[in-house]
Amino acid sequence: MQTVYSRAIRAFAALLLFAALLPALPGHAEEDGLSYAMDVTLDAQSASLTVEARVAVVNDSPDAWEELCFRDFMASVIAEARTRTDEQLSLQSGILSASCGGEMLEVRVDAADASIVYVALKTPLASGDRCEIALSYAADIPEGGLRCGYFPLHTESEAGRTFELAQFYPMLAVYEDGGWVVEPYFVDGECFYTRCADYDIRLHVPEGYTVVASGDETEEAPSLWRIHADRMRDVTLIASDELDVACGEAEGVMVNCYYARGEESHRRQNELSMQAALDAIRAFTDAYGQYPYAELDVVESNYEFGGMEAPGLVRVSQMYSWFFGSDTDAAERAEYEGKLAATVAHETAHQWFYAVVGNDQYREAWLDESFAAYSEQVYWRFVGKSEDDITAQMDAFANAVNEAEDVSDLCIDLSYDELGGDYTPAVYERGAAFLYRLEQALGRETFSAAMREYYAAFAFKEAATQDFLAVFRPYAEGNEDAQALFATYLRAAR
Ligand SMILES: [Zn+2]
Helix, strand or coil, rough: CCCCCHHHHHHHHHHHHHHHHHHHHHCCCCCCCCEEEEEEEEECCCEEEEEEEEEEEEEECCCEEEEEEEEEEHHHHHHHHEEEHCCCCCCEEEEEEEEEEEEEEEECCCCCCCCCCEEEEEEECCCCCEEEEEECCCCCCCCEECCCEEEECCCCCCCCEEEEEEECCCCCCEEEEEEECEEEEEECCCCCCCCCEEEEEEEEECCCCCCECEEEEEEECEEEEEEEEEEEEECCCECCCCCCEEEEEECEEEEEEEECCCCHHHHHHHHHHHHHHHHHHHHHHHHHHCCCCCEEEEEEEEECCEEEEEEEEEEEHHHHHHHHHCCHHHHHHHHHHHHHHHHHHHHHHHEEECCCCCCCCCCCCHHHHHHHHHHHHHHHHHCCHHHHHHHHHHHHHHHHCCCCCCCCCCCCCCCHHHHHHHHHHHHHHHHHHHHHHHHHHHHHHHHHHHHHHHHHCCCCCCCHHHHHHHHHHHHCCHHHHHHHHHHHHHHHHC
16 A cells, blocks of 8 residues: 655654654663764765764763774775775765863874774763763765765766765764774675664755655755654665655554656656565564654665665665666566565565664674565565465575585674675575574464564664574473574574
């Protein structure tokens, strides 16, 4: 079902929904938790942005903090953009100044990794204490940047411009086990690790731009948008002069699907994205529990293939639309309709696993990627795919390894650097098969009870493999098949 509402009605309905949902949610945001108040200006002409941020930081560790660690991932995005061109790119990013209570603070960029930035505090922040840091930040936005960049969605006419801004602000790192977690950036998977926070953002954009954001976005005045995103792990913003929107609803969640206006094949992709998103929300609500936010935005992107998740917002590659024109034969069209649906379902599943239940994506990618890949099968089952077909796919995945690597161990709970070339088979394929086979071993009802318990227990928190095992092991007591699966696929279970 797809319904089109006016923007005003949508905004009102979203507010009502949000108010109605809030009391039922697990793990309420603490009012004095981590928060970001940001004034962001996007200069489309120079393709740059400035951020004036006030970050309320709470020391959630037992140690006193003498410095804070922020990640400037735009430095990594720019470095990556340089590797894709022979041109000399004079792009830059960085924290220009930091202060606390009017006192300037020293800013130190890590010598080996420019994405790691330390801000020295004048007095140590004791365990449980809170401080507010003011940061001035600026960054250039690479043309065609992978996670953060700009481009025309109308690739032939190049008539419009779309900015996709992810990890575009200084993000407080996680402090764990006596130190800041500062893992390296890479592009062929996710590498982020952040706590949930409340965001209040004013975004200045050129006249006529539409803004799509994690959380709730409203146009307060011409060229000024306000974004509220509560209890979100991070925030992605899209600013564009070439998007249209269609809206739907499932399980009380407003689904807004944005696409490049004016082209039939893009509109067709959007219709399919909408249907897949609505079905995925229904399937995952049933399997895991409630989606805790008022809306989900699904946005067409020039992302090369597949999609990219952010809390409350997923980007879906526009490449599927290439196969939805009248000149594509029926079989190929059907193939890409299926791939599109799987992508939308996968990225939507990341709302449950990554956005709500967080994890260290570098160290234990399986905790979000394997769950999202398994969820694709939950989606396929929901829309009527036969169990035999699903089983056959999971059998093919169960022993998948990168043939070029010397892989003798099937375990999936390893870090990006430990997996090396075996990363994709491990976290996307074997991980999905592990969860599917665990579902078969425990029985669907027992498995679902465990998944729901895991989701509720770690909502708005971060889980590790040991947390997963702590929830699932009691359900698997005396079940030899389940025990064998743990031992085969999880190093942490051995
Ligand atoms: Zn994924």
